[in-house]
Amino acid sequence: MESATCSASKVRDERPARGSARYPMRLPATILAEGEQIEAVTADMSASGVLFELGQPLHVGLDVEFLVEIPAGTLELSHTAAVHCRGRIVRSYWKDGSPWAAAVIDEYRFQ
Numbered sequence: 001m002e003s004a005t006c007s008a009s010k011v012r013d014e015r016p017a018r019g020s021a022r023y024p025m026r027l028p029a030t031i032l033a034e035g036e037q038i039e040a041v042t043a044d045m046s047a048s049g050v051l052f053e054l055g056q057p058l059h060v061g062l063d064v065e066f067l068v069e070i071p072a073g074t075l076e077l078s079h080t081a082a083v084h085c086r087g088r089i090v091r092s093y094w095k096d097g098s099p100w101a102a103a104v105i106d107e108y109r110f111q
Contacts, residue, residue, distance in 0.1 A: 020046035031066040057099035
C-alpha cells in the first residue's frame with residue numbers, strides 16, 4: 001500500500017492549535033510511548049491534533065507515536081485505512097473516572 005508523509009509545524013508550543021476544524025470520531029487507536037503500547041479511543045481529531053480516552057494516564061510533554069484505524073465506511077472510504085502519527089501530549093486529565101490526553105500531531109503518514 002502506498003503511503004504519504006506530511007509534516008505539521010515544528011514549533012513546539014505546549015498548547016494544541018485551535019485553528020483546525022475538529023471532527024468528533026470514536027476510532028480505535030494504539031499509542032506507543034516509552035516502549036509501552038497503550039490502547040485508546042479517539043474522541044475528536046483535527047489536522048493538528050487528537051483527543052484520546054485512554055486506559056492509563058500519559059504525562060504532558062511525552063513524545064508519542066500512534067496509529068489510528070479508520071474502518072471502511074468511515075469518511076466515505078471503501079476500505080479500512082490507518083494514519084500513523086508522531087507527536088506529543090499537550091494536555092492530560094481525568095474525566096468521569098477515565099484518563100484523557102490531547103496530543104498535537106507533528107508528523108503523519110497515511111497507510
